[in-house]
Amino acid sequence: xxxxxxxxxxxxxxxxxxxxxxxxPPLFAGGPAWLTKPVFFAVFGTLVVCAFCWSAFANPKLxxxxxxxxxxxxxxxxxxxxxxPFLGKNTEQWMPMLxxxxxxxxxxxxxxxxxxxxxxxxxxxxxxxxxxxxxxFIKVYLGIKHQGLKYFTDMIPKGLPKPIYVxxxxxxxxxxxxxxxxxxxxxxxxxxxxxxxxxxxxxxxGFWFLFEKPTPLGFGxxxxxxxxxxxxxxxxxxxxxxxxxxxxxLAAMYIQSGxxxxx
Amino acid sequence: MIxxxxxxxxxxxxxxxxxxxxxxxxxxxxxxxxxxxGKILTPRIQKTLQERTDAIEGGLxxxxxxxxxxxxTLEQYKAQQKDGQLEASKLRKKAEEQGAQIIxxxxxxxxxxxxxxxxxxxxxxxxERQQALQSLxxxxxxxxxxxxxxxxxESLEDSARQSRVVDRFLEELEERxxxxxxxxx
Numbered sequence: 001x002x003x004x005x006x007x008x009x010x011x012x013x014x015x016x017x018x019x020x021x022x023x024x025p026p027l028f029a030g031g032p033a034w035l036t037k038p039v040f041f042a043v044f045g046t047l048v049v050c051a052f053c054w055s056a057f058a059n060p061k062l063x064x065x066x067x068x069x070x071x072x073x074x075x076x077x078x079x080x081x082x083x084x085p086f087l088g089k090n091t092e093q094w095m096p097m098l099x100x101x102x103x104x105x106x107x108x109x110x111x112x113x114x115x116x117x118x119x120x121x122x123x124x125x126x127x128x129x130x131x132x133x134x135x136x137f138i139k140v141y142l143g144i145k146h147q148g149l150k151y152f153t154d155m156i157p158k159g160l161p162k163p164i165y166v167x168x169x170x171x172x173x174x175x176x177x178x179x180x181x182x183x184x185x186x187x188x189x190x191x192x193x194x195x196x197x198x199x200x201x202x203x204x205x206g207f208w209f210l211f212e213k214p215t216p217l218g219f220g221x222x223x224x225x226x227x228x229x230x231x232x233x234x235x236x237x238x239x240x241x242x243x244x245x246x247x248x249x250l251a252a253m254y255i256q257s258g259x260x261x262x263x
Numbered sequence: 264m265i266x267x268x269x270x271x272x273x274x275x276x277x278x279x280x281x282x283x284x285x286x287x288x289x290x291x292x293x294x295x296x297x298x299x300x301g302k303i304l305t306p307r308i309q310k311t312l313q314e315r316t317d318a319i320e321g322g323l324x325x326x327x328x329x330x331x332x333x334x335x336t337l338e339q340y341k342a343q344q345k346d347g348q349l350e351a352s353k354l355r356k357k358a359e360e361q362g363a364q365i366i367x368x369x370x371x372x373x374x375x376x377x378x379x380x381x382x383x384x385x386x387x388x389x390x391e392r393q394q395a396l397q398s399l400x401x402x403x404x405x406x407x408x409x410x411x412x413x414x415x416x417e418s419l420e421d422s423a424r425q426s427r428v429v430d431r432f433l434e435e436l437e438e439r440x441x442x443x444x445x446x447x448x
Contacts, residue, residue, distance in 0.1 A: 039285060043292060046292040053300045056308075060307050071308065072308065097301060099301065125278060126283075126285030131293060
């Protein structure tokens with residue numbers, strides 16, 4: 001409704017931004033259709049993560065200096081807050097996976113509030129889907145490898161009245177094999193999507209009422225828009241971290257559920 | 264028309280449908296990060312952290328060992344000191360006993376010596392007395408003869424003279440005895 005309606009109304013009225021925010025043309029005129037802003041910055045984020053980790057961990061010292069300190073804070077956080085509570089003694093073995101996930105997602109999320117970039121990569125669902133599916137395949141692979149066929153029977157709680165199983169078994173399988181990976185990906189995607197929309201909305205309010213169509217009446221609204229943009233930016237930064245943390249935590253949980261039966 | 268077109272456009276770009284090329288880029292990005300961060304770099308920092316833990320724990324262990332060693336040495340020294348003190352007091356006691364014994368022995372020896380000297384002196388005195396008696400006996404005869412001669416020679420006219428002669432003789436005798444004593448002693 002939006003971009004076209006804005007055009008149709010001749011740009012006279014304020015129009016809230018919609019999903020068209022997430023559509024991008026090729027990066028430069030005549031370039032390949034796939035080389036868009038999200039793709040470019042997804043790769044850029046990959047390079048940033050690799051560069052940061054390289055400078056922090058490539059040549060680690062027993063007594064850490066400079067950027068190694070920062071990297072170690074990240075490492076110890078992932079290990080102590082995500083790895084150990086879920087994976088226990090298997091933590092060290094799965095740290096490469098968890099650290100990669102956490103750093104990559106957080107960096108992609110942070111891009112939402114970096115000037116010029118200002119786009120959360122994970123708000124394009126393809127990226128969360130790739131990560132969630134990777135974790136999903138690892139989970140199922142580990143489950144079959146470590147528990148064999150019991151992986152599929154052990155996840156059903158035992159000792160319940162027979163009729164309950166008619167209901168329980170489909171729900172359990174549905175939740176483990178279909179809903180879990182779906183919500184895993186969508187949770188991250190939706191948070192980033194909504195966050196970007198909110199930021200775009202408030203900054204557009206400020207821009208519209210203070211610069212494009214400044215009116216005495218609209219002035220207050222514009223100020224509120226600017227203030228809210230600042231507040232929501234801070235809030236978004238928190239959400240970005242939280243979602244990276246949550247995604248990695250769920251990954252650890254799923255991996256553990258493959259290694260050992262829950263029930 | 265416009266609404267339909269915009270709905271169509273929105274359906275074209277359903278945010279819940281992943282773009283295939285973005286899936287490829289996502290896989291590529293994740294694999295690159297997994298290789299560089301996960302495969303290459305994480306083991307390095309894990310190794311370093313492990314080494315750090317070992318270093319700290321090793322340091323603590325070494326400190327503990329050193330402390331234990333020091334404690335043992337101290338105990339050893341204390342035990343040695345105690346032994347030494349015991350030994351010293353034993354030696355002192357022994358020395359005291361020995362000293363007392365030596366003193367007693369010495370006293371006894373001294374007494375014996377003194378007794379021996381006294382005995383010897385007595386024996387000598389006895390012998391000298393015997394000798395003196397012997398010589399006196401021989402001298403007394405001669406002196407008696409001499410005295411008798413003098414008495415006879417002097418004429419026995421008055422008793423006063425007689426007594427003088429006797430006195431003089433006795434004095435001479437005493438004189439002789441004194442000189443003899445001086446010689447013998």
